[in-house]
Amino acid sequence: MTGRILLKTALFFLIWMALSGKFNFLHLTIGLGLSLGIAWLNTWPLTGDKMRVSWVGVLTYVPWLFSRILASSIHMVRLILDPKLPIDPQLFGHQTSLPHHAAVVLLGNSITLTPGTITVEVSPNELTVHSIDPASSNDLLSGTLEKKVATVFPSQPRMKA
Amino acid sequence: MGGPRRRMATTIAIIFLSLGLFFLLVAAIGMVRLPDVFARAHAVGLTDTMGAFFMLFGLAIYEGFSLNMLKILVVFSLLYLLNPVVTHATIRAALRAGVKPWMKGPS
Amino acid sequence: MREFFIFVLIQLVILIVVYLYRVVQGPTVYDRVLGLNGLSTKAIILLVVIGTIYDRVGMFVDISTGYALLNLVGSIAIAKYLEHGGAA
Incomplete structure (x- = not known):
């Protein structure tokens, strides 16, 4: 579970860095916080059944x-x-x-x-x-x-x- | 900058933008000509898929490989994910509220 | 190239007027919603073209992303509302 959250956080953070294009401390901190929050929100069960995507x-x-x-x-x-x-x-x-x-x-x-x-x-x-x-x-x-x-x-x- | 590579990107962009404008024009004609909501939704779908694809792709090629190209592609994929949802919601509301679809009469 | 982009802009504005005809004229309210949806797609493309002309695509693309998301939320809210013929 924690592994999945960390993986998603890393992915979202990469997208944030690619789209913001700024690498100072403030932007990176906000991006890290937001990606962690969104990854955490995404673990809530919405549909109730698991799916595998090929x-x-x-x-x-x-x-x-x-x-x-x-x-x-x-x-x-x-x-x-x-x-x-x-x-x-x-x-x-x-x-x-x-x-x-x-x-x-x-x-x-x-x-x-x-x-x-x-x-x-x-x-x-x-x-x-x-x-x-x-x-x-x-x-x-x-x-x-x-x-x-x-x-x-x-x-x-x-x-x- | 400049050079043959830039010129080629510009040519491709012009071709793609013209194709996109053609599809948008056909969709607008369909919007006026087609008989009812359900048929018009098909015309809007044409705009959303082909028109947006050609226009945005042409602009992305014109920008070249950069952050801006990535951003244009993000908008493009957003349109492809969201527009079917909106069309479906509108059409479902029309059907549930009791709009009768136009059918070809016995000819 | 700048001339071509301005030509594209004029074309897009003419097409938006065609959609506005459907929004104003539409026999049912669903035609109007559908017309607004098609219009917003064109507005997004218009914003990106304007950004390309002024060489500031980055900013204009962000605006158009926000516009696309707002259009989604607004259209779905209107469609949900109209599902009962606007009575509920």
């Missing part, structure tokens, strides 16, 4: 998500600039079996971040999604997005509803 998964997930965002942005631009405005909005529910609250949050955020689909309602097992036309929701319906999110959180299913 950093390899994160490093492959972010570029993949970005390529999807680029592709669907171009699709969206084509829709908006079309004189006939060929949109066909739909509202549908999507069942997920992701093991973790954080994974569901990541899935919902990724859906909203991708132009063309927006998460409207979230519960641990079901997301309500609004999509602007059927082609936009392909990724979600084929399950590709969910599989990619599952690679980020490799932990065992331990969902507390």
